[in-house]
Amino acid sequence: MSATEPDRHGAVFWTGVVVGWLVIAWGLWLVAARPPETRPINFAAFFVGLALVHDLVLAPVVMSAGAALRRRAPALAAGAVAAGLVVSSIVVVYAIPLWLDRATKTAQNPSFLSRDPVVGVVIVLTLTWIVVGAVVLGRVLGSRPR
């Protein structure tokens, strides 16, 4: 990140703090006021746990994968491959809950997940990597001496 980013905490900041934390407090009250429904301990475990899993597991793994890609991928392909991996990994992450226990869910309700999400992922990833391949091919052809 930039070292030139301004660090200003004026009236707008403090107004935002007051208004924002009032709204946050209302949300916390909603959690605390209906414990049979919100299960505050379980709520907090997911709320904090998801942030920790992201910051301490997911982000470092993605950083490492990006660094490895920069070292090993051919220069002309690295950028497009990285973009393809960004799209692919996000599509896969989205589809995992659809895929989990699909057989049981569709047996109980045949109109649910009538299309196999694995097939959907394959379709989206195929299209993504066709685009990536086209971009790489264009760069290879464009880099040849004329």
Added chain:
Amino acid sequence: MTEHGSKLAALAPPRVGPYRSEAFESPLHATRTAAWLGLALGVTFTVCFATGLLSHLIQHPPSWFSWPARPANLYGVTQGVHVTTGIASIPLLLAKLWTVYPRFWTWPPLRSLAHLVERVSLLPLVGGSLFLLFTGVGSIARWFPWDFSFPAAHYAASWITIGALIVHVGAKVTTIRLALRRGGEAIDEPEPPSAGRTRLSRRGFLTAAFGAAGALVVATVGQTLRPLAPLAVLAPRDPRVGPQGLPVNKTADSAGVIDAATDPAYRLVVDGNVASPMSLSLDDLRSMPQHEADLPITCVDGWSASGRWRGVTVRDLLVAAGAPATAEVRVSSIQTRGPYRNAVVSAAHVADPHTMLALELNGEPLHLDHGFPTRLIGPNRPGVMNTKWVGRVEVR
């Protein structure tokens, strides 16, 4: 800077892990990139919050709120936007968190009271954002690895997150303005000359993030917009698939109503504030004047599908029982459990000639999974408020 902050700043950062100078060497961790992603997330989260709040108000209306019966598909639009925008937010949020990740390890960790407040406010922002998208996707995928009630927890978390977003915008408004104005690249270190040719450029990274959002939208929005259904390869629902051509959210088997719904002794009770309480058999209902209407059914999960419904209007039912045709009613299912076994139909919806107790769908008797022997259906109502397997109509 406070005295405490000065002391911290005077300490050299530890040269380990994320505090190594080369730990975050990618030029993609740029302020301008973060600003673009933040702006997009500000829009998507605000839209999600507004449409989610609207859905909550419709289902739990306070005295000052009324939801009209027309246009018939308005709720389909607002809830479709809610779910689709939430799905589009997934790549934008992950890209934004990755872009600003080095700030998590900033040194000194605290510079002032304001900096402390700003950093503490990031927990409700990051935790809340991840919580909302994780539980949202889990809910539409019918995957519930948690113990809390999804609607109550999702609603509370949305307030926490939007509050934290207000704090964050207040803290970053100057930075965002500087970063996004023409020539805002000056706020960041310049990209290496090879960016875009030999490595992913900032523009390429943004294209990938927005491209992923676009891909997810195209692959899911067909569950709301029927013409795009063939493209909805990652949507949990296909609006064309289900008994009688419509999807089902809760089956008769999972609701535990098969025996009661198919019992020949079934009766619909109309009581409460009426002159003549009634107990009607299915044949009694069929002998009353029948009304037909094309109406959408929209699930809170975002899918929407239309069918041709035929049955007895609630208004006719009330008139037959000697109740005011514009009274508010409470409709109850023969289900003995489940949070959606009752629904209140406001006077505005009762008065609408298309609000009915349907007996047929698309020219056939209602399928058991669609609510046989009779279900409530009306314009501009969430699916969970169109009670299935109706056993009682109580006039209030």
